[in-house]
Amino acid sequence: MENKIPYKIYLEEHEMPKAWYNVRADMKNKPAPLLNPDTLQPVTAQELEAVFCSELVQQELDDSTAFFEIPEEIRSFYKMYRPAPLVRAYCLEEKLQTPAKIYYKFEGNNTSGSHKLNSAIAQAYYAKKQGLRGVTTETGAGQWGTALSMACSYFGLDCRVFMVKVSYEQKPFRREVMRTYGASVTPSPSTETEVGRRILAEHPGTGGSLGCAISEAVEVAVNTPGYRYVLGSVLNQVLLHQSVIGLETKAALDKYGVKADIIIGCAGGGSNLGGLIAPFAGQMLRGEADYRIIAVEPASCPSLTRGRYAYDFCDTGKMCPLAKMYTLGSGFIPSANHAGGLRYHGMNSVVSQLYADGLMEATSVEQTKVFEAAEYFARVEGILPAPESSHAIRVAIDEAIKCKETGEEKTIVFGLTGTGYFDMYAYEKFHNGQMTDFIPTDKELEASLEKLPKV
DSSP states (O other): OGGGOOHHHHHHHHTSOSEEEOGGGGOSSOOOOOBOTTTOSBOOHHHHTTTSOHHHHHHHHOSSOOEEEOOHHHHHHHTTTOSOOEEEOHHHHHHHTOSOEEEEEEOOOSTTOBTTHHHHHHHHHHHHHTTOSEEEEEESSSHHHHHHHHHHHHHTOEEEEEEEHHHHHHOHHHHHHHHHTTOEEEEESOSSSHHHHHHHHHSTTOOOOHHHHHHHHHHHHHTSTTEEEOOSSSSHHHHHHHHHHHHHHHHHHHHTTOOOSEEEEEOSSSHHHHHHHHHHHHHHHTTSOOOEEEEEEETTSOHHHHSEEEEEESSTTSOSOEEEEEESOTTOOOOTTOOSSOOOSBOOHHHHHHHHTTSOEEEEEOHHHHHHHHHHHHHHHSOOBOHHHHHHHHHHHHHHHHHHHHTOOOEEEEEEOBBOTTOHHHHHHHHTTOOOOOOOOHHHHHHHHTTSOOO
């Protein structure tokens, strides 16, 4: 009878993390602190607690505690879809005729369709524990809004979502999933907030940006009693929660004696990338191992590859603290024809510091090449990937082809952050030959960067 323990129970007992890993604890060069934009001094916990849940503020500011125990209520929720599978892409290897071994960590096996639920349930839990009535947030392509609406429904919280207008219009079904879970969804920029009205006046007809939606969500949160704002990427607390991705990935690789050579993740605000690479970067920081880590971002929103490492506002309305990060400027709004997600103007401060210190590299890819890789992967591996995930797929395929050309037997691991079944408008444009690549000029980026705050 001892050998008949269900395999899923075995995985839950031994491979689903019981604690989140905070890579900042192992960083010699800590990320620069958030600054109060009025005083230019590091923000205090008290200042942040006007916007965020108290325990999340402690996680945000803590750069010395290596592990945070995951509360039992959150671990119980995780058991619905974790541990997430680490899959050997045998069919892709065979199709490419590469000596490389390719693995992907699949985070799309939940209703939200992405990794976002890992942090959404944690943030909803802390909001409920604090006795709040509800939360506000922003969402771009809709994965985060979907995940948070699920988490809030689970804990009985009100959820108000400001969705980037171009995505609101292109992805009505993602919007309806959020509403199914009880969330209210507003296209951003909207006329419901002061900052939304100001942005509409300055940019008539704009399709919006994550920076715009963040500003609106923050404004509503700080002006509504019993509410706080929660964010799906960029913040250090989110990377902390997403470390379950990397911890599970490393546990699975270790179990089978596999050592990754290249680790690849798509990069927008940094949540999934930071979560995937956290334990591997920790090994590098401690001198225990070496990896080649590649961040992949869209050529139309290239914060790491073409941005500036500087203090900037996290939102377009300039209501949030200043963060030191690779940024294109808080006023940067990607072209409306950009359909691949990853629309944020900056990059998480931890990821930015790791990049600045040379522990990882970055590359950007055009969206037509991204969708070519997405279609190829769907036909070969049977999963329709999210456009965001497909940035990592593109570079994973490119690296596997390099191995074929050189004969090197490298092990490639990439993050498949979610599924693309609600992204068919973008796939339709690609299949109809209507998708084009937009790459901002140096002049356009410089015009945005010139407006960075003087710190």
